[in-house]
Amino acid sequence: MKAKIIAVGVGAAVTLSTLAAHAATDTTTFDVTISITPSCNISTAGNGAPTLAFGSHDSFQTQVTGSTNLIVTCTNGAAYQLGLNEGLNAGAAGDVNTRRMIGVSTTPDNTADYVPYQLYQDASYATVWGNTLDTNTKAATGTGAQATHTVYGRVPSTNYTVGNYQDTITATVTF
Template identity: 45%
Template sequence: MKPKVILSALTGVLLSAQVMPVANAAIYSNGTATATFNVTLTLQANCTITATPLSFGTNGVLATALNQQTTLAVTCTNTTPYNVGLDGGTVAGSTVTSRLLAGTATGNTGTTVGFQLYQDAGRTTVWGTTQGTNTVAGTGTGSAQSLTVYGQVPPQATPKPDLYQTTVTATVYF
């Protein structure tokens, strides 16, 4: 027996309609046809780099070396060779071999504090931007690789109290 649905119109007239059960929906049995398509992705050699700040903290007289470290995270496509370089910073006159922090207070912007960035914990190999000479080389794995930057403020004549800073750019060459 097929179910019936009775509908009520605004005029009060009852209507009757046959409803086809879902089980009797169209089923096709004349055969099938298929198609295939390619799915592609081209990966190019690529790298990204991130850095965390380096702080030498709050100090008084610069009579002894201040040593601190920070990290860089380099992510390169698997098997991609790379080099990471660190520039001299944004202070006028600062170079890779003679890095400077500059005072930030009004009237103290020409006052500097010397510091250096190294590739090793012994602080013997300066980290620069010349590939094959003073950069750090590696090969990408497809995951982030951590590189440690070792910083030092050597003993020196202590300038007047202030916040001394610079911005160093880390570049990954690939």
């Protein structure tokens, strides 16, 4: 009878040992990551391209003003700079200080004439808006929502040949 009890005791010990092996655990950790890269989008206010229209004026006007809006949407926290180039008809390539519109009328013919103008970052017409990073661009930080940037324009004088004039400006957002 003793032998039977020992055998039963050994069987119970094996069963307990097996249960203890299954109850043991081990753990590890792993990282969950995402990398959000800066992203920006530039668009015009409203439908289509915005026009900075100075309107119609006789040739005796000075300091004629107008404005338009650009919409920039950048990733929250993304630093960006908004620049405006010199246009297609600048007096010197790359020089935002010589912006000018060219005549586009044929009756009377003003296609060889220019009207100077300037674009500004502020309503007080103090800060010329250019396209040189960290110099004459407009710096901002994205919020993830649309940000409206108003472009202020001024024609110093309308004492030029009768007709219509235009220029094309390229706006660039660098982030």
